[in-house]
Amino acid sequence: MCYFEMTRWSCGYWKWGNFKQQCNKEYRTGETCGLKLVFDTAYQMDHCKICDTIGKKERRKNKMKDDINRWRREGNRRATIEKTQQDVDDLERQIYDLWETHLEKQRTL
Template sequence: MCYFDQTRWACGYWKWGNFRQQCNKEYRTGETCGLKLVYNTTPVGAVCKICDQITKKNRRVTKMYDDIYRWQREGNRRATIEKTERDIMEINYQISELQNTHHERMVSI
């Protein structure tokens, strides 16, 4: 039960910080017992890097949908539309992976 700093973003994501205090169960200098307790939480007003990546990917998908809509009106761009639809599926998969990672960290404390 050694104590560490913690950083918590506005979206709920968190990470461990620096080692702060050794518990009385560990007698060796510089070693930790393996159990982490929060010594101090530093709130950050912005969203985390994962949320920022999700936002960027969502904007990219929105632009791709707008491009597809424009290309359908123009006509004669079937291959470009199909490639963009495949790209959208891939980006949506990446977004879901990022959301799962974010959710696991939020509920794991």
Template sequence: MCYFEQTRWSCGYWKWGNFRQQCNKEYRTGETCGLKLVYDTSYQPSQCKICEQMSKKTRRVRKMSDDISRWQREGNRRATIEKTQKDIQEIQSQINELWRGHEDKIRSV
């Protein structure tokens, strides 16, 4: 039950910060008992790094989709379209993985 700072972003994501105060269960100097309690929470109005990464990847997927639409109208770009569609699927799976990690962290509070 040692006390730590906590940072929380507007999206609900959080992380532990620095050690602030030792509880009375741990008598060794510089050691913690292993249980973490919040000493103080610092609220950040911005998005967390994971949300920023998801935003970047979503914008990239949107751009690639627009490119595919343009290439289909122009014609004669079949291989490029197929490669870009595979890239979109790969990026979409990365976005899904980031989202799962983000949601797991939010629920773990």
């Protein structure tokens, strides 16, 4: 039951910060007992790094989809469309994995 700082973002994501205070169960200097309690919470009004990364990947995915639609109208770019569609699928998988990580962290609090 040692005390740590905690950072919490407006999106609900959080992370442990620095060690702040030792509890009375641990007598060795510099050691912690293994249980973490919140000493202080620093609230951040912006989004976490995962949300920023998701936003960047979403914008990139939307740009690729717009390009695919434009190329289909123009015609004669089948290989480019197929390659870009594979890239879009990869981005969607990455975005899904990031959301899963984000939601799992929110559920653990």
